[in-house]
Amino acid sequence: MRTFLLKTEPSEYAFADLVRDGVAPWTGVANPAALIALRSASKGDQALIYHTGKDKAVVGLGEFVSNPYPDPARAERTSDGLPKHAVLDVRALKPARTPVTLGAMKSDPRFAAFALVKQPRLSVMLVPPALDKAIRAMGGL
DNA sequence: GCCAACGTTGGC
DNA sequence: GCCAACGTTGGC
Numbered sequence: 385m386r387t388f389l390l391k392t393e394p395s396e397y398a399f400a401d402l403v404r405d406g407v408a409p410w411t412g413v414a415n416p417a418a419l420i421a422l423r424s425a426s427k428g429d430q431a432l433i434y435h436t437g438k439d440k441a442v443v444g445l446g447e448f449v450s451n452p453y454p455d456p457a458r459a460e461r462t463s464d465g466l467p468k469h470a471v472l473d474v475r476a477l478k479p480a481r482t483p484v485t486l487g488a489m490k491s492d493p494r495f496a497a498f499a500l501v502k503q504p505r506l507s508v509m510l511v512p513p514a515l516d517k518a519i520r521a522m523g524g525l
Numbered sequence: 526g527c528c529a530a531c532g533t534t535g536g537c
Numbered sequence: 538g539c540c541a542a543c544g545t546t547g548g549c
Contacts (some may be wrong), residue, residue, distance in 0.1 A: 507534085
């Protein structure tokens with residue numbers, strides 16, 4: 385089981401919406417690096433859900449309940465003829481007891497090399513196990 | 526195939 | 538609301 389971080393703008397789709405929906409396809413990933421990360425996920429992997437905008441914090445935990453599959457809403461193909469956009473179904477597991485803020489991660493030297501901090505605009509990334517543990521400990525997840 | 530112009534993301 | 542960082546687009 386690996387853990388990924390998924391960014392979302394809460395005014396568009398918040399963790400609370402995922403809790404309400406139970407399971408939802410994680411759509412809208414267009415950035416190539418984010419798509420590579422998303423395609424590397426599999427059923428059973430977990431996802432730290434991060435709110436951009438005003439919150440700027442990991443606010444909850446989810447779990448992938450499918451493997452990546454082509455986004456049925458997007459017809460674009462790569463030059464190889466493969467579907468360009470991928471989607472996974474995510475199930476809400478639980479909210480963070482305490483949101484883990486970007487500020488808290490930035491001020492913690494363990495996170496210095498973390499993609500969330502180092503690579504602006506990347507919306508899907510693998511979370512290294514040590515940082516996954518740290519975030520879960522900090523957030524009560 | 527380069528790269529200038531433009532668009533988007535997301536923290537500040 | 539601003540703008541830095543990065544992607545994408547399109548003319549050449």
